[in-house]
Amino acid sequence: MDAKKTETISLKLFSDISLLPLATSFVENGSKVFGLSSKDSLSLALATEEIFAYLCRVTQVPFNLEILAQKGGYYVKVDFLLPIEDFNMRIFNIASSISLEDEQGLEELGLFIASRKVDRFQLSELSPGRIILSLIKEKSYPETDNLRIPEPEEAESYSIKRPSPEELKLFVVITDSNYPRLLIPKSFRYPGKVVDMFLSGHYDAALAYGETGSIVGGIVWQLSGPKTVEFFGPYVFSKSFSKDISQDLLDSCISSIAKSPVVALINRLPTDELPKEQFELLGALDIVKDDNSIVSLPTYF
Structure with missing residues (x-):
C-alpha cells in the first residue's frame, strides 16, 4: 500500500483577535488551492474563525500557535498546534448541547458551531503541554x-x-x-x-x-x-x-x-x-x- 501523499502549508501567529482575518484567509485560500469548493472552503474558514476567536477570549496572555493546512487527496485538514491542555472538547461531542442562559454557554457557542461545520475532528497530544486540534473537511463529489x-x-x-x-x-x-x-x-x-x-x-x-x-x-x-x-x-x-x-x-x-x-x-x-x-x-x-x-x-x- 502506498504511503499517503500530503502537501502542507503553515502559518505561525499568536492569539490576538486582531489576527483573526489572517487566520481565516489563510485557511480559506489554502483550502481552495488544495481542491475544496468555495462553499466547503468557507465552512472550514468559519470553523477556524470560531476556534481562533475562542482561544483569544479564554486566554489572559496571548500565546504563540501554529495553523497547518494539509491536502489529503479527498479532504483538507487544518491543524491547530496549541500550547494548552485544558481546551474544552466536550462541546465537540456530536451529542452535546449548550445553554445560552449562562456565560459559559455563550463562550462555548463558537466551538459548537465550529464542530458542525466540518466532517471530522481529532484531538491528539503533540508533547507534554501541547495538543493538536484537527479539523477535517471532505471534498464534495457527485453520486x-x-x-x-x-x-x-x-x-x-x-x-x-x-x-x-x-x-x-x-x-x-x-x-x-x-x-x-x-x-x-x-x-x-x-x-x-x-x-x-x-x-x-x-x-x-x-x-x-x-x-x-x-x-x-x-x-x-x-x-x-x-x-x-x-x-x-x-x-x-x-x-x-x-x-x-x-x-x-x-x-x-x-x-x-x-x-x-x-x-x-x-x-x-x-x-x-x-x-x-x-x-x-x-x-x-x-x-x-x-x-x-x-x-x-x-x-x-
Missing part, C-alpha cells in the same frame, strides 16, 4: 446516480492487476449498481472520491479483467490501524469464474501487504463471494433498513 452505468460482461478468462484511476472509477460505478448498498462502503456512492482516496494512498485496489479488458470483479482495501487492513469485497460480476476470481482478488490484496507490518485482515461488509472459511467470525451487527426490516451483518477477521 453514481448521475453517471452512466455499464452492464457487466461474462468472461471466458481473466487476469488480476492494479487499476488505473479511470478503471477504478468504472469499477465503483458497476459495484454500486450490482450490490446492495449495505455491502459496499459509503465512499462508493462517490466514484470521484474513491479515485482521490486511491491516488492519495488511502485506498488500494486490485481488479479482475476479462479477455476483452472488461472489468469482471474487484477488491479494495485500506489501513484500519497500524497493523490491520480492512478490505471491501471481493465483488464479482462474472459468474463463470466467481469462486476463482474471488480467491485471486483476495490473494492479490494479501500479497500487496505481505511485507508490511500488517498482521490482520478484517471485513465488515462481507459479500457472498468472500471465502468465509478462511476467516473467523467476530460477531454481527443488526442493521435496520428503510423498510424497518432488520439485516444481520457479520464481521470476519
